Every structure is written in structure tokens, then in C-alpha cells.
Amino acid sequence: MSDAPNLDLIARQLRLRLIQMSHAAGTPHLGSALSCVDILVAAYWNVLKIDAAKPADVCRDRFILSKGHAASALYAVLAERGFFPKAWLDNFGKHRAPLAEQPAPNCAPGVELATGSLGHGLPVGVGMAMAARIQKRDYRVFVCMSDGECNEGTVWEAAMFAPGQRLEKLCVIVDYNKWQATGRSNEVMALASLRDKWAAFGWNAHDVDGHDIATLTRLMKNVPDGSGKPVAIIANTIKGKGVSFMQDDNNWHYRIPKTEEVEAARKELGLA
């Protein structure tokens, strides 16, 4: 175990980074970014076949963060994995800096898609997975979306289409934090049961703890799982995960942390 990275520590460090970025740039959606950190850590440390030195390699695994409002989490992860200098994070959201609140096309190495409008990542990911088969390339496509995003019709168009095409190298991870912008996601629409819905659409669907990096790793690593079906991971998460006064409080969809809140969060995360 001595050489293995301490992913729990890395996840906590990333969370503090996101809080600092939100504070410095005055950007919202912090709760949404915090909820998907463990999914990103599992993917980028344990699963994806990618090389920061060759970010455009045609055979790389693709990871699309379809919930573009959580882009700060993707940026922090990509910087930590060496896709671009960590100093870029300091200018997050600043005028003419490469990293905007939500990603633009080709804004930084490793960012696969400009997202921000919900419901776009999965159809595009389906196209990438079909392209792999047509071009006989052996890569997988992972799409991380939010539970609120599952309100969008295009999600379900793609959800029906992908199993029809037997896209077994496609994996969706739903960051199911139980909140959307202005309400409980199970009250705004009849979202539950997400696992049953994805299974009914023809996916191998799993209901898991979305903060359990080992379980997320095992399921994502197992794509394709041999069944011929795409894989859906319903990752049960907590919005604002990691900081007691942000957890499951939807005010942090829009709130910006103050200086003292950043410091309180640092202590709670056990970081010096």
C-alpha cells in the first residue's frame, strides 16, 4: 500500500481547492462541485486510460463532465493530474483566463466538451462511443451528469438509443445529490427510482454510495462488463460533501464562501 496514493487525502485537498476557487472567483455551484469529487477521483486516479502528455490521443478514454456547472472540480482534477499547470486554477473565472466558470471548447487540455447547458453530454458521448466502434478504436466513454440534468429529454433519448446500439463501452455516472437548483430533485419531478429507470431503458444499473471511491472504481474499471449493455452508476452523493455547514444545504448551490468559511472548511477537512 505504501506507493498507492492516499485518495481520501487527495479528495479532501481537492475539496478545499474548490472552496478556495469559489471564494476567489466569486463563483456559485460549489455544492454541485463538492458532490462529484469522489467520482472524479475514482475515474482520474484509478480508471481512465489517459496520458496528460498526450491529451488528444485518439485512443484515450473519454470523460465528459456533462454537469458543466461543476467545472471547477474537473479543472482541479486535471491540474492535479498534470494536464495543465496548477497555477491556472488561481485565475479560474478571471478575464481572459483559460478556465471559465463553465468550459469552452478546447479551453484546456483534457476538457473533452464545452458543457453548461444540461442534457448535452450523453448524446455526444454516445456519438464518441459509436465512433470508437466504427473506427475500431478501443476506448471507453464515461459521462458524469447531475440528477437535475435527468429532467432533460435528451438524456432519455440517448438513454434509449445507446442500449439499442449495444454500446457496452459507455458508462453514465449520475451524481445523485438529491437537489437541483431550486428544489429536491425527487419533488421537482418524479425522478425516483433512478436505478430502475436506467435499468428499464436497457442499462446495467448500479445503486452505490457515490463517495465510496473503491466501489466507484470497481464498477467503472469493469466497463465493458461483458453483458453487451452500457453501464449506469447511480452514485448517491451529498451535495456540499465534506463540510458540515454546506452538506445537504441547497443554499450552497449559489452561495459563495466567505474567508472565515474557507478557514472553517479547511479545519473540517483536516488540512493544515
Place this chain on the structure above:
Amino acid sequence: MRNAFAKQITELAQADERVVLLSGDIGNRLFDDLKDKCPDRFFNCGVAEANMIGVAAGMALSGLRPVCYTITPFITYRCMEQIRIDVCYHHQPVIIVGTGSGLSYASLGATHHSCEEMGMLRLLPGLAVIAPADAIEVRGALKAALKSPHPVFIRIGKKGEPVIHKTEPNFEIGKAIPVRDGKDVCLLSAGNMLPAALETADLLAAQNISAKVVSFHTIKPLDEATLADAFKNFKLVVTMEEHSILGGLGGSVAEWLSAFAPAKARLIRCGTADEFLHETCEQEEAREHFGLTAAAMAARIRAVLA
């Protein structure tokens, strides 16, 4: 035009293994030859047009050259945001082909009419908007679109339209094709209006009015050289299209004209009015409703020149 599209896409797919056809559950048997020759590059994407555009963008981002095909209103209005973000924002060379454009499917009702989509699509940065006149131009437009590194929208009609071009003209995106010479009025025709434009020219000739006829197949980018020539050298320039006079060819030319001086000619825009067509009718009757027959357009031109 539909059959010409099917033949041309099959030839292009055979010649270029990056070409993939995505269909929105239409074209029953139309693509049998393509499916036979390139079985792994034809996909029926079902009645889910927005997903189809996103899928096409994902394929283009992976190095393929997808061509999307279904009925014009469904492949445009319904998936406007997918075209805007997935295709245009990422500037991917996706080719979007709408069939049954304008009033081609008049009898199916306004759900199947597309008299606003060029106006919507030409606002999208980087997207070319093309309305070929006949089967020959459909083939040319498709070949030109595949050579282009930009996204392209092509609006085609149905089947059985008259073929105007005797030989295949050199089709370039943004370069209008002169079809008949004249000196008094210049008729700029978009898409399937070309036969009516030629008939209008015949009716005018009988009244000693000489009309030049141009197949103005590209609505964006505009052929500014042809427009400058038309407005400098003719008394009257007339745009003709199965599209609203707002936003399409006529609207584009009017915008362009506002910054062009000195113009000799004045502009008449023949197109559909700012309304939904509620009456039950065939295409020709729909054209009558909107004053898009040769007789109606010739009369309007004569009245202005009188």
C-alpha cells in the same frame, strides 16, 4: 432531390470511410444501397432528433464526417440548441440535411412546413446555409459540404422536382450560379424556386422586360460580389424563396443592402408571409396563397417597373 441525395451520399460514403449517415427514422428503402455497401455507417437514430445531432457532434469530435438527415422542421426547430452548442460552438463539420423544406410538404400542414428555419440557422456562428435548386445542385452541395471544414445545413425539397441544370455546374458554397442572362431585372432564386424564377423571366420577356436569373443557393455566407453586381447594374432585384420574407434570402439581402451604397436597384422580396398556413392545400396552392407563382411574381415586378 431526395433520390439525388441518397445516390450522392452513397457515393461519398464509399469513397470516404469517415462518412456516416444518421437518419431520423425516415427514408424508408431510400438508403438500401448505402446500407448494403456501407452497413456499419448507416444509423437509424429513431424519432429523437436532438439526440441525433448530439451523436453527430460526438462522431465529428472523434474524426468522422457525419451527415444527419430527416424532415426539415424536425432537424432544425426541434434541435436548435444541439445545433448551436454541440455542432456550431465546437465548430464541428457536421452536415445537416433537411428534406421536405419550405412548402414541399404543404399538404401535411404547418407542423411539416419550414418557412423560418433558414432565418434561425443563419444566426448561428460558422454555419453555412444552403438551398440547392435541383437534383444536380443537391449533389454539388453535398460534395462541397464534405470538402468544407465548417458545419453546413442543406435544405432540400422532395422528389420529382424539375432538373434545371443540363450539366453539373461548379458548385461552390457562397458562389451563386447564373442560369440565364438579362439586363433589366435580376431574379435571385433560393432552392426549389428556380423553375418558377425561369418561368417568371419568360413571362417578363413577353412584355419586353429582360430578366437575369441566378440560382442563389447559399444564404450564408452571401455571395456579395453577385449582390453588388445586381444592385449596381439592374433596375430591380427580386428574391424568391419558399421561406418567410423575414430572415431568409430576402431578409439577408435586405440586411446586406442596408450597408451597400450606391445601389441603383430596389429590392422586392417574394416569400411566405409572417403567418402559419392554415388552409388545406398542395404545394402549388400554397405558393398561390403566398404570391409565389410565376404569374403573381411577374405581375408584381411589372407593377413596380410601370
